[in-house]
Amino acid sequence: MNVDKIIKLNNKYGICSKCGNKYIGNGQGGIYNDEYKFVRWCKCGFKVTVFEDGKEITERTNISQLDKKVNEDETLRDFIKTSHKEFYETELTDEYIDSLDEIKLSILVDYLDDLWLK
Numbered sequence: 328m329n330v331d332k333i334i335k336l337n338n339k340y341g342i343c344s345k346c347g348n349k350y351i352g353n354g355q356g357g358i359y360n361d362e363y364k365f366v367r368w369c370k371c372g373f374k375v376t377v378f379e380d381g382k383e384i385t386e387r388t389n390i391s392q393l394d395k396k397v398n399e400d401e402t403l404r405d406f407i408k409t410s411h412k413e414f415y416e417t418e419l420t421d422e423y424i425d426s427l428d429e430i431k432l433s434i435l436v437d438y439l440d441d442l443w444l445k
């Protein structure tokens with residue numbers, strides 16, 4: 328995707344059109360682009376993907392669920408990080424976790440859940 332397009336998309340989506348959040352990183356959301364697409368997501372769950380041909384997909388992600396408690400003392404995000412560290416000895420970054428869409432996130436959580444049961 329060329330720089331002009333990316334700048335336009337950054338201007339259009341830099342501020343979340345759902346909740347007005349302008350921050351990225353630290354669990355706030357993020358922006359990603361490569362030669363095929365531009366993706367902007369936000370902690371509120373808003374996510375838009377714009378393809379090179381101009382096609383846009385807006386979706387709701389599970390991101391807002393990530394920081395909700397799943398039990399007494401951990402959030403879903405904590406669970407993912409703790410489990411990944413336990414089994415792979417590396418910690419996933421917030422950026423990585425936030426970049427996952429709902430489907431990838433549920434696959435990851437199911438997978439980690441399975442590992443605990445073994």
Ligand SMILES: [Zn+2]
Nearest residue numbers: 343346369371
């Ligand atoms: Zn938002």
